Amino acid sequence: MHYLGNPDYAHDGSDRVGVLLVNHGSPAAPETGPVRRYLRSFLSDPRLVELPRWFWWPLLNGIVLLSRPPRTARKYRRIWTEAGSPIDRISAELLEKLRERCDVLYGGRLQLALGMSYGQPSIAAGLDELRNAGCTRVLVLPLYPQYTAVTVGSVFDLATRALQRWRWVPELRFVNGYADQPEYIAALAESLREHWARHGRAQRLLLSFHSLPQAYADAGDPYPCFCEKTARLLAAELGLADDQYTVAYQSRFGRGQWLQPYTEELLDAWREDGVRSVDLICPGFAVDNLETLEEIQLDYAPRFAAGGGRLRLVPCLNAGEGQLATLEALLRQQLRGWEDALKPARLVPPIGASAGR
Incomplete structure (x- = not known):
């Protein structure tokens, strides 16, 4: 195997720290071919x-990748912009704004890069960017709170598969979630307060999380616990009683049982019960x-509106x-x-130099 390294690494400098932000990614284009490659x-x-x-x-390969890509491509075309996929564009914008913020905090000594699990730039490419910048300490921060x-x-x-190809494996840290991070809960609460200040409160508040096969949760995946924890903390931050919000799960795939209640079915039930507004x-x-x-x-929003309601x-x-x-x-x-690596570099005297000179 050929291992990746930096032959011109400056050994007389200080260690460098890198942060890799990771998001899900998207197809390269909203067309059947790129979507098929993405789904594969x-x-x-x-x-x-x-x-x-x-x-x-x-x-x-015989069913899903033949039938699903055209339908999924149509969905992407509905949200695609001249700047590309929203998740790619916003993730890149987030990286740049965080980089500006970190340049102030750390004087430009913290390197940041972006990687996508299933898109471009890939996680391997993001890590390579940090390696080429001389990073020997790396923090991987997936943008998945739960x-x-x-x-x-x-x-x-x-990430670890990509790092197996590095000649100099970095010191590694990994964030596996931030469902209860106080600043995250405060940010969610403030976004709802701003929404209510502009539009008023709806009859119902629905917290919709991406779903997960029930079998995975039964096997020990803690995801639903983290979702419920985020919901409880957000409700507490907003001063909501238990009956003033609901947690549901969306985007299930296939015929198996997933986490419930399903967002789609809950909204249909609310519409039939006469609920006229949902945030x-x-x-x-x-x-x-x-x-x-x-x-x-x-x-979901047009379907809810067809019954005379409004989903915001x-x-x-x-x-x-x-x-x-x-x-x-x-x-x-x-x-x-790692603060030592985030301070200005100190010059290291050459080997054999007299300490008194």
Whole structure:
């Protein structure tokens, strides 16, 4: 195997620290071919589909990747902009704003890069960017507040697989979630307060998280516990009673049982019961994406409106101040002990030089 290294590394300088932000990613274009390649990468991940390969591969390649890409491409076209996919654009904007913030905090000595689990730039490419910048200490920060093996576990797999090709393996730290981070809860609460100040409060408040196969939770994945914890803390921050908000799960795939209640079915039931207004927030998504902009805003909202109601989507934290404050707090916490590498470099005297000279 050929290992990646930096032959021109300056050994007389100080260590450098790098942070890799990771998000989910998207296809390169909203067309069938790129979407098929994206889905193949996504649905081939054993963390996502825990089926025997001999059983899953024929289904994936013989059925799913033939029927699903055209439908998914149409969904992406509904939200695609001249700047590309929203998740890619907003993630890049977030990286730049956080970089500006960190340049002030650390005097330009903290290197930041972006990687996508299933898109470009890849996690391996983001790590290579940090390696080329001379980083020997790396913090991987997945933008998934609630841990699940399907997302955060997959990021760990992809990052460590990429690092196996490094000649000089960095000192590594990994954030596996921040469901109860105070700054994160405060940011979610402030986004709802701002929404209510502009639009007033709806009859119901729905906290919609991406779903997970029930079998994964039964096998020990703590994801639903973290979702419920975020919901409880957010309700407490807003002073809400238990009957003033509801947690549901969206974006299920396939015919198996997933975490319930299902967002789609709950909204249908509320509409039939005469509920006329719903505020919906997706705390599990760091930035807006296909599941918020297309599934919620362009699918669920018109269906709810057809019954005479109004479904209002509260934007994700995106690249706003609340998101930046959350990530800054996480960095301050996670970078403790590495402060020596974040100070101005000290010149190291050549070997053999007299200490008195």
